[in-house]
Amino acid sequence: MAVYHLTTPLSEEDVRKLRAGDEVYLSGIIYTARDAAHKRLVEMIEKGEELPFPLEGSVIYYVGPAPAPPGKPIGSAGPTTSYRMDAYSPILIAHGQRGMIGKGERGPEVVEAMKKYGAVYFAATGGAAALIAKSIVSAEVIAFPELMSEAIRRLEVKDFPVIVAQDSYGGNMYREGVEKYKRA
């Protein structure tokens, strides 16, 4: 289990050195999107429209934050369950997305795209939402404000703590970790 400090945007080289179980502290710009926003992004790609942020090297965080209290850049902001994005992620990965942050295992269609193009799936701790908010320096809604908590936000993060849950070689903590601690 290695520990890395990475800055976005991520290169294929950054992603390919990561293995399931590694600890990563992310800094730089990441974008938020949940299922409703993913659906729209994919529709925009299909229509050939310009996306609200550059996909190349991007990291998308699956989160619908709580409203920011006065004096804070954002409210509590933990990950949401990732399988709801499985239908959309392969298309975004094919267009340059390198990282995803969420919780829960990803399906085979996402894993295939991760292996083929070089992308990584990070797990953040679900429910550690007030703690995670502390690593978010600034937040700004950049698209789909009508989706409220589901709008796309541009987040500046510093040492955002995540674990490599599924890597670009098929390595998978949801299988390997569970197998290791299983008792008869």
Add this chain to the structure above:
Amino acid sequence: MREIDVSQITEAVAKLCMDSNYYIPEDVRQRIIEMREKEESPVAKAILDQILKNHEVAAEEKMPICQDTGFAVVYVEIGQDVRIVGGDIKEAISKGVAKGYTEGYLRKSILLDPLKRQPNSGDNTPPVIWFDIVPGDKLKITVAPKGGGSENMSRTKMLRPSDGVEGFKKFVIESVVSAGGNPCPPVIVGVGVGGTFEKCAWLAKKALLRKIGERNPDPFYAELEMEILEEINKSGVGPMGLGGRTTALEVFIEQFPLHIATFPAAVNLNCHAARHKEIVL
């Protein structure tokens, strides 16, 4: 007849919505601390440490423990010697939810039309309200914000009577283990058995309000709760599904008599942010 004005109910509900989202119940926190001591996986330990640290940050900064501040599920026990005055009690509760979620900077997660999936109600109303009439002249309100991730992994099943106790146990354990990391383990497992289709699901949710360590008063069911908990924690699922020995914090079973032809069972999962708070007026 003791009179209670609806404005008191609105204020109480608003405060419960905020407090339940900021402060983790102490019994839940203590159980996480105990299980962290016994955890074998270093990744799992690190996750449990984050969860515990998060409780502290949330309480200090008055920020919600989890950004998913839930569907507001409100249980109201009305003493039969209480008279509600000053307006409509359902409206008063709904107003309290709107006030709590707005003034407390809690996330608004409710879509008004389930099939069109829009629009967002904007103030987290309506709540799900369950009334009960009980002896006495008090009014007890419990607010239990219920997150979507763990709700999605909940199940009901009409078992066959021939499935027996073993079939029931298997259904409960499989529901939790196959959910993996999705419901944010370590979870609390609420189980309903018996009754009708809807009564059974209701019991599974109501079970989640029990205090950690509070066993079913029937020794047979108490034993079963402990057995199922042990089995679940052998699964290896662990915190956030990344492997470990801490998969469930508790199993609570609530039973009800059933029809000779049926065997309904329900599992309602709660994430480790097992939030609920009550007040007696």
